[in-house]
Structure formats: C-alpha cells, structure tokens
Amino acid sequence: MAKKRTATDSNRSANAAVGKRDKKTLGDLKNLADGVVVAADKKREPFLEIPARALSNVRYNKTKRYIEMGGNKNRRQLFNVSQAKAYMQTLLVASGCKRLIDEQKTTSIRGLYYLLKHTIEGTKEETFGDQDECDPIIEDVEVTLNSLREELHVFASNRGNLAGSLTLIDNGDEIDCSRMGSAGYSIPSIVEPEIIQFTKCDAKFIMHVEKDTVWRRFNEDKFWKEHKCLLTHGSGQPPRGVRRMLSRLHHELNLPVYCLLDNDPWGYYIYSVIKQGSINLAFESTRMAIPDAKYIGLRSIDFERCQLSNSVKINLNETDVKRAKQIAGYPWFAGHKGWQKEIQKLLSNGFKLEVESLVSKDISYVTEEYVPERLRERDWLD
C-alpha cells in the first residue's frame, strides 16, 4: 500500500494524546486483525461477524420504548466470491480508523473514503467505487466493534442548526447559542461530552422543526426568545449529531422535545426516528432515542382545523400510500389509537401538507398562532 505510514512517526505524536476511549477502540481494531491472523495460522477461512442491520434484526422494546438491535449476525467471509470485496473493504476501513486514532485526527466519511480509495495493485479495480460503497462499510465497522462513529474518529457533515438561550463549550470554545445571528449554531456531527459541555440553559423545552426554511421563520420571529425554548432543525431526517444533541439536551437538561414536521409519511418517519431510533442505527438507540418526544404537527386534521385553501394540497402518490401503511404497521404505532387515526385520516384525505403551507394563512401564522395554540392546549401526539 502506497499510503503506508512509518509507524514511529505517527505513534510518537499519537500516544501522548490517546485517551481512554481511543485505547479501547484501538484494542478492538487490533482484535479484528488478530482474528484474521489466527484463522490464517490454522488454515481456516477468516470471517467477520457483523450484526445485521435490517428490519428483521430490530425489535421494539416496550418498556424502554425504543428500537433495539437483535442478536442476528451476518458472516462476512474472505473466500466467498460475493463477499470477498466487502471483507477487504471492512478491514480497510478498520485500518483507516486506526490511522485516524493514531494521528488523533477526525475526518468526514467522505474524507475516509478518499483516504482508503486507491487502485488495487496489479488490477484496474478501485478499493471503493464510490462513497455509497464506503458508507455502509463504516457502519458495519461501528456495529462490529460496538464503537460509535466518533470513537472511530469519523464524522458526517453538519446538517442541523440550533438557536436559543443555551451556552455550551464546543472543543474548548464557549458559545452562546442566543447570539448566533440568523443562521444559528451549526450542530456538529460529534457532540459527545468530551467535545461539547453544556454550561448554562434558560430554555424550558426544545422545538424541533423539520427543515431550515421553517427554522428560519421561527428564528426570525424570535420564537425561542418569546417561548423560552431551544430551536433546532435537522434538514429533514436528522443526522446523528442532531439526534444525539437532542437526546443529550433532553436527558441531561430535562427539556421536553416537541416536533413540528410535515404532514406526510416522511414527517411521521422523522418523528419515529427521533422518538424510537432508526432501524439502521438501532445499535445507537440508547444514546439517541427520545421516547418522550411529542408530535405537535402538522396533523392531518389541520386542513379543516386551520381552514387551509385547496391549493396547498399535495396529492399522495403510490409510494406515500405504501409508506404510510408500512408506518402504521410499526409496532410502536400499531397499538396507538391516536396515531392510527392520524394515519387513517392522512390516507382518507389523499393529500399531504407541508409546514410551509401555513404561510398561506399568514407569514407568521405558524409561530404566532399555530404552535402557541397547540402548546397551550397541550394538543399533540405522543
């Protein structure tokens, strides 16, 4: 490998700063490699056991109220035509992570992809064709080692913002989230206590909205100031950083979370992910799920309730209908009368509503009437 580093060079700078968590991760990575050597020594085929990340391998824990990963594991073998490349890629990702930890640096998943992408010697084949090939392998390594992404020194791009009366320390810098201007504080991908510590919070709850455009409306109207809350968004499906942040704020500062999402199956799913955790990242549910999160809107009854005009309707397409039925069948929605009613109503409406559609009433209708009214009436879905 061309990119092989001289060991001494990287170790000297690294060892000094390697923390306790990193040491554990490094140990896990070494074990992964030791397994290969042991198998080779015994002339056995080396393989990796990777917990399955699929709907079939998750279950809803009723008492904890979030999704947990099951015990199913997939075996990934080197000497299997269909798995050989993935096996190679898994070890490659592991070695890349080791390098990051050794050098005490972090990189984006895209950065890791470029770090590991090269032409396999003697062929014209690339180790990774594109990033989509690399990303699931990173997740595989996470679940295999039972390490979090940040423990592997890999982060995703920032995709969420926060505003409100919260002061925190991010990587040593004190940040006052009430003084972040129009764009707010960009929630980083890694928000573990080692990086971010909360120092002061005057907020009473968290208002989480689906996307940037809505968030700006709330921020411009200084909703968070008026209602003493934190305002966040996650650019649609919230990335891990945002979910972890919400979870920490919720659990450490005891702030209830209210979600304002589009009235469509996608909005329901975002709520479900925030509340119960996602299927793909079921192994991180403990750290991310917020079982007490509330869904305040938009509701499928809002078309009548808010007397919206016909022109804001967006017809449901086939995928929407399919998805809605699928979501209605999720165990955490299945026994919930309110949710069943909500989804049935969506289906019988035959159209979906975006949060922005409330603008048709008035530009600030959502911040001045809709949300305050819901909060006042404690009208939400749980």
Add this chain to the structure above:
Amino acid sequence: MKHARKSNARRPALIGVKEDAPAHEPSARSTKAERNGSAGTKSGATTPADGEAADAKSNGSNGDGAAHVGNGHDEPANGATRADSRRRRATAESMAASQRDISVSEFFAKNRHLLGFDNPRKALLTTIKEAVDNSLDACEEAGILPEVWVHVEQTSPNRFKVGIQDNGPGILKAQIPNIFGKLLYGSKFHRLRMSRGQQGIGISAAGMYGVLTTGKPVKIISKVSPRKPAHYYEIQIDTKKNKPEILNGKGEGVDIPPGEAGRKVIEKHEIEWIELDHGTRVTIELEARYQRGRGSVDEYLEETAIANPHVTVHYVDPEGNETLYERSSTALPPEPKEIKPHPYGVELGRLMTMLKDTKATTLAQFLTTSFSRVSPGVARKICETAKLSVRASASKIGRHEADSLFQAIQQTKIGSPATDCLVPIGEELLLKGLHKVVPGEFYVAATRPPAVYRGNPFVVEAALAYGGVSSAQKVSLEALTELLSESDARSLRQFLISNFNGIGPDGAERILKEADLGQRLTPGKLKAADIGKLHTAMRSVSLDEGQSMNVMRFANRVPLQFQPGACAITQTIASTNWRAYGLSQSRGALPNGPVTIMVHVASVWVPFTSESKEAVASYPEIQKELRLALQAVGRKLSMYLRRRLKVKQEGERRSLFLRYLGEVATAVSDLNKADRKTVYDKLLEVAKKKTAEADVKLDDRGRKITEEEEEDFGSNVLIIPQADAAASSVAAKP
C-alpha cells in the same frame, strides 16, 4: 373448367411447341394472344385430346408454374360478364385464332426470377452455381473425384464471361445441344436419387439468360476420352421452340482434335480449355455484376467447399486473384442409390398414370415392381384391403378401383423407404469442413437417422461452431478497401450489416461509434484514413454480444444463399429455444452469440419453395428432424458452455481472492503490526486450499476433472483449446 384449364396450360410445359409451332403466325398475333389469355384458357377445353396427352406425361412443379402463367394476365370473371352484357368484342373464332401453346422457355425467359436471375448480381451467382452443381453431380455419378475450375472475367462494365470446367466424364456429342440448349431436359427429374440438380432447368436457363442479355451463345467443350476428339459447340436456345440452335460448324458443332492441332482451334475460337483427359467446359457471357459479401460467388464456393470436402475448386475472380479450395478428403462419398417411389408418397393421379404405363401384368406385380418396400405379402394385403384381385390386370384398373387401391395403400402398414439412397456428409467431415472455414473454439456435428416425408426419405445434419472471431474481425485492410469501393450500400451502417456475417445493427453502430464515423457516410467515398479507422474499430469492437447466429444452409450439399426467412431451416432455428442451451435469444429470432450453424438437408427430392432452389419448404416431418438435429448440437453446446463458464468462474474466483488478499494483508498488518508477508502467504495457502476444494466439488459425480469429462461430449465434437485468458490475467503478487 378447372381440369381443362390445367391440362391446356400444362401441355406446353411438356411437349413444347414442336409439332404445331405456329411459324406462320406473325409476332403481332402472339402479343394479342397474351392479352386475351383469359379467353384462351376458357376455350382450351375444346381440345380434350391435347389434355389427355398432357396427363400422360404429367409432371409436378414446372407444369404448375406454366399453368400459373397461362392465366397470368387475366381477370376471367369480370371480363366474361362484361363481354356478355355489352356488345361482344371478340368471337370464339377470333379468340381461337390467337390461342396457342406457350413454350416453357418463353415462360422462363419472362419469369427468370423464378430461376434465380432476378438481378445481375444474382444472375452471376446462379449461373456459376448451376454449372458447378452439374459438374459435381456428373463427377460423382461417374466416380471421379471432382475438380472444378471457375473463371470469372469482366468483359465490359456490366458483362462478365464465366467459364466453368470440370474433370467429369464428359458429355456425348449428341446430348450436348439438348443439355445446354433446352429447358427441362436431363437425367435427374424422372428418378428418385439424391443429386444436386433435380429438374434440368438450371444450366440451360443460365445459357438462355446469357443469350438474352448479351446475344453471345453458350460455348461448350466436352471431351469423353483422351483418344477421342473434344466437341466444341456454340449453342443458343430457341425460346419459342425450347430447342437448341447450334451456331457453329453449320449446325453440327466442331470437333477439336487432341494435341497441338486442337490447341490452335481453341485459340481461334477465343475459348479456354484446361488440358484434361475428359471433362466439360461451359462458357457463358452474361450481363452481371460482381460483388463480394453475402450472397456472392465467393461465399457460394466457400460454402460448397465446406459441404463437399472431397472437391477441389480453382477459382479466378474478376480481379484475377486465384483462390484454391483444396479437398480435405480424398474419399468420394458413396454413390447414392436410385430408389423407386414409396407408396405413401404417391398421389392418386400419379398412381393412375403409373397403372396405365406399367409393363406389369398383374396388380401384385405392379405394386412390387413399381414401388419400394412392397413385398408380395404387402401387395396382397393392399389388394385385400382394396377388395381387388391380386391378379387383376394392372392396366385395366379403372378410376374407381384406383381410388380404392389408393385408400388401401394409405391404410396398409408399409415399412419406411430404404434410406441407403441417402448420402449424408457425415459428422466427421462436417466438423472438418466447418473447422477449415469457420474459426472457433468448439465444434459439434450431428447426423440424424433418415426419415421420410411424403414417401421421400431424407436426412438432416447439423454442425455448429462456437467462438472465434467474426468475419468482420478477420477482414484485411485491403479487402475492406475493396469491399467499400464495390459496395452499393447507401450508408456505412448498411454496408457493415449486409457485408459481414454477425454484425447486426447494434454491432454496426458500435463499430461506427468507435471509429468516430457517421452512420450515413457513403461507403464508396470514404478516405483512406477513415478506412483505416474503420478497420481498427472493426477489429477492436467485441461483437460477441449483439452478434446473431450465422446460419449456413445446404440442400443436397448445395449452399442455399437466399430467402433465409422463407426456409424451413431458418424458421426451425428461430423457433428452437436456444436459451436452454446457453445462448441469448429474443422470441422468434435467431439466437445471439459467436455461433455459426450449418444445416444440411439431403433427400432424393428436396422440396424447394421455388425453382430457383433457395429455400426448403416446411414439411412438418422435415421440421421435426431439423429440430431434433438442432437440439442434438444444442445440448453439446450447452455442455461446453457450462464447462467453459465453470472454468471461467473458477478463474475469476481465484483471481478475485488473490486480488484482495494483498489489501487484506496490508490492512491486517497495519492494524496489529503482524508481518504482512507472513499473513499474505498464509492467506494465499488457505485460498489455494479453498479453490482446490471448489474444483473437486464441481464434478457432480465426485470425479476429478480430467479427460473423462471431455469424453462425455461423444465423438462428434471438436474442441480447440484456447489460451486461458482468466488465468493469464491473474497477477499473483505477494
């Protein structure tokens, strides 16, 4: 009326116009006769005697063809009613004056497309084909290993002189004029014997075409023995009378003495003759066009060489290039036996004529002597079923009795006709022939046991070649330049599709894209640099995918080059499910892949769809045999393809593992500081063990893969070992 029409029309086809040639009739009248063709047939019934005479010598397809033309331009119903309702335009008497026989030669002169003279290019091929086929038939019948010289020479922009000489037994002086100057004259029509020619039309029609288009007579030299002089004739066919006209030697021909004197005579007449003890040379000058590619003379000769490995052909093309197709076998195929018709294949009408003509006295004798496979016992059974006496006089059987006899024949169980009258090419020679001409990696051949259609025995053979490069890839730059300049295709795309087997529209597009040339360029106007680009592209573009199967059809060892769509062979190939044998195929189309298939139908009477003998008719029995033959080669092909795929997959597996081992070893040593080389070597060992296990597993009977499996293919298979591409590409680097 129907009967009358038929008999009247049939008559000229048989007897010609010899006796009552209306020499006194001016030509203006004859055109009128044609205009009133409908009326002519109508009143033809007034000559019953003629009709009967025609029946006595009844024949099959040609008679029908003539009948068709006799009514050619008519609208009988309309014409008649209109004439009745209004004033009469012609009287029966006036019409009778213009009613006359039509000579078979006149008919074919007008309908030359029926004989394969539709266009100048095809005319050239048909002429050569008829002559060569006749030569080969003659040689084989005389037990001589055939050697044929084909000489094509351009005399003016659209005229060619074609000379075909053979080393056959020669033709007797008296027979020469009739054979070359009379349509439907020959030895092959009346017998049931496997031969290339069947009807006695071909060569005389070619001569007639030559005379019609250039006015030059057919020149024939024939020599029967070294001691006797050769005969030299210049003949042209009198189309009106269907009679040869000898032009030289005051209608007697010229004798060419052996030795020096003879040479001088030959020189004087501007003819060629290759010194042989015996043989025949026919020279025809005709309007034609020479063009290589599909349906060309070159293709015909090449395919003839495949199907006739015992033949040597010397070919000089119009550019003066000499090509030699040398025989790969010196064994003359066994002589096909002549057989009597099988009772099942005889229709009632023919049965009645046979009864009338027979020399046998009793019915039993008639049945046993006139038919094959009828023993006295079978004859008795037939007579019993027909409720006729075995001793009834054969010639006195009436219409009614003949009918019951006919029914009885159909009801009686009679053995299949003797099949020793058929001489298939044989699996071994098929493989040899195909291998010689078609490059490939796998060859398989299958000869079916003889079968019977309409009482005619026939054999189907199929041979298949898989792999290798297509004709587009082996063409040389010079040949391509020449082809381009000769081509009359409108676009480059069309040029590629029509000139090379295996390039479909898809392939042509890919080649042109690779060459960066427009699809619509005129082939003739391509610059040298562009031709170079095209040539490189043709070599580099892999055509395996879109390439469709290349089909070579043969009937009695004669290549069939036209009308593939109408032919039972092509139809059966397209309707066979080749997907089951590992080839891709769209519904109802020829399969795709680098495959050449050759199918040979041999029979005492090959049922062609037309006189130009371009396509085999679809009899269900023939289709069934074709399908079985195709399936036989298909099964072997799929065995081969499966094995090839396995070998390839194994190679890929191995190379795949090896490819990633290096990366894995590097990653492992990065992670736990283990020695990379040690890890790699150990993993390599495991990999080898693993693939070796897989090798063994592949054989379902638990045997190791050795020659044993090769033997499973049987004897009719030829495998050309290919360099293992997969293995060589594996870079096993530590």
